[in-house]
Amino acid sequence: MPTATLEPADSIRAAGLRVTTQRLAVLGALENMPHADADAIHRRVRSTQPDISLQSVYVVLGALTDAGLLRRIEPAGSPARYERRIGDNHHHAICTGCGAVQDVDCAVGHAPCLTPAPPAPLPGTGTGTGAGTGDVAGFRITTAEVTYWGLCPACQHLPASHPDKKENA
Amino acid sequence: MPTATLEPADSIRAAGLRVTTQRLAVLGALENMPHADADAIHRRVRSTQPDISLQSVYVVLGALTDAGLLRRIEPAGSPARYERRIGDNHHHAICTGCGAVQDVDCAVGHAPCLTPAPPAPLPGTGTGTGAGTGDVAGFRITTAEVTYWGLCPACQHLPASHPDKKENA
DNA sequence: GCACTTGTTGTGAGTGATTCATAATAAGGA
DNA sequence: TCCTTATTATGAATCACTCACAACAAGTGC
Numbered sequence: 001m002p003t004a005t006l007e008p009a010d011s012i013r014a015a016g017l018r019v020t021t022q023r024l025a026v027l028g029a030l031e032n033m034p035h036a037d038a039d040a041i042h043r044r045v046r047s048t049q050p051d052i053s054l055q056s057v058y059v060v061l062g063a064l065t066d067a068g069l070l071r072r073i074e075p076a077g078s079p080a081r082y083e084r085r086i087g088d089n090h091h092h093a094i095c096t097g098c099g100a101v102q103d104v105d106c107a108v109g110h111a112p113c114l115t116p117a118p119p120a121p122l123p124g125t126g127t128g129t130g131a132g133t134g135d136v137a138g139f140r141i142t143t144a145e146v147t148y149w150g151l152c153p154a155c156q157h158l159p160a161s162h163p164d165k166k167e168n169a
Numbered sequence: 170m171p172t173a174t175l176e177p178a179d180s181i182r183a184a185g186l187r188v189t190t191q192r193l194a195v196l197g198a199l200e201n202m203p204h205a206d207a208d209a210i211h212r213r214v215r216s217t218q219p220d221i222s223l224q225s226v227y228v229v230l231g232a233l234t235d236a237g238l239l240r241r242i243e244p245a246g247s248p249a250r251y252e253r254r255i256g257d258n259h260h261h262a263i264c265t266g267c268g269a270v271q272d273v274d275c276a277v278g279h280a281p282c283l284t285p286a287p288p289a290p291l292p293g294t295g296t297g298t299g300a301g302t303g304d305v306a307g308f309r310i311t312t313a314e315v316t317y318w319g320l321c322p323a324c325q326h327l328p329a330s331h332p333d334k335k336e337n338a
Numbered sequence: 339g340c341a342c343t344t345g346t347t348g349t350g351a352g353t354g355a356t357t358c359a360t361a362a363t364a365a366g367g368a
Numbered sequence: 369t370c371c372t373t374a375t376t377a378t379g380a381a382t383c384a385c386t387c388a389c390a391a392c393a394a395g396t397g398c
Contacts, residue, residue, distance in 0.1 A: 018365050056376055074245035093308040102306040137271040139262040141319035150310035187394050225347055
């Protein structure tokens with residue numbers, strides 16, 4: 001039994017949290033719509049729990065995120081999104097046209113972004129101080145986040161008719 | 170290649186914008202405090218222009234960003250920050266303790282995060298200008314953004330307190 | 339130097355996303 | 369089943385930012 005496909009109720013319990021219908025509903029919603037934002041999750045959850053409020057969804061999302069059951073990503077210029085895929089250090093490609101988010105496995109295979117210090121040390125000039133393992137500019141790095149910005153396949157074929165998203169170079 | 174060594178007034182003019190005292194003040198403020206947010210910039214600018222409003226600072230920042238004179242970064246969980254270092258594809262290390270931001274040159278040297286597909290033979294001459302367009306999950310990638318999260322040197326030596334709120338001045 | 343055009347700024351209100359405070363409710367152990 | 373305490377519901381509040389529009393001033397022509 002793969003650990004990642006634990007029953008939602010079990011994973012909630014395993015995290016030391018109480019199992020509630022709201023939390024199950026939120027996890028269930030994210031099962032079908034990865035990278036959804038709070039509002040989308042709220043709409044989806046309301047189909048089974050019409051009385052749940054958006055604020056309660058926020059509370060649930062916060063609790064599940066704190067417990068490590070969800071990962072929260074915050075693309076620049078768009079509301080926070082949540083995903084169930086946790087535990088690996090995958091990255092994200094975000095469409096500047098429609099805002100779609102796609103998981104991207106670290107294709108290089110050895111988490112290069114997590115340990116940016118190359119085998120040969122940097123010349124310690126200017127901003128680049130000598131870096132040890134997991135150290136960047138004197139920082140003790142714990143996480144590296146890579147976001148690719150571009151056009152999704154669908155938007156590549158559109159005549160640039162989605163101006164709702166700003167492109168900051 | 171309009172470098173940052175241009176006089177602020179010249180770079181504003183070169184971008185096709187009118188030179189105003191407000192814009193000069195904002196650029197001047199960012200000269201001394203890289204990675205400042207709008208509020209910090211506003212406070213700094215008010216020392217020379219006491220009547221400028223925060224909204225006007227936002228307008229100026231937006232104009233300068235659109236003109237390519239500033240780069241806007243939006244770390245998760247903190248307001249947008251602005252920096253004058255543009256034109257290169259450097260990354261950022263952000264302290265989870267105090268929110269400090271540090272520039273990080275692409276340590277691997279050949280923009281690995283921009284072209285994660287292993288067989289793609291990217292000419293290393295670009296040095297991370299963001300010009301390479303790789304394909305990730307069908308996306309046509311134009312920009313790759315790398316954010317390292319960790320503890321800055323100062324916060325590494327502090328007892329494990331999480332203020333979570335930073336004051337950058 | 340002066341008037342004019344038009345880009346910029348100032349101002350207050352408005353918006354979207356998220357959090358806070360607190361009372362009501364329900365999950366899970368005794 | 370009861371009881372404790374985690375969890376949810378609710379409305380207000382906050383935070384970062386944008387909008388509309390009138391007032392102003394930078395740059396241009398004379």
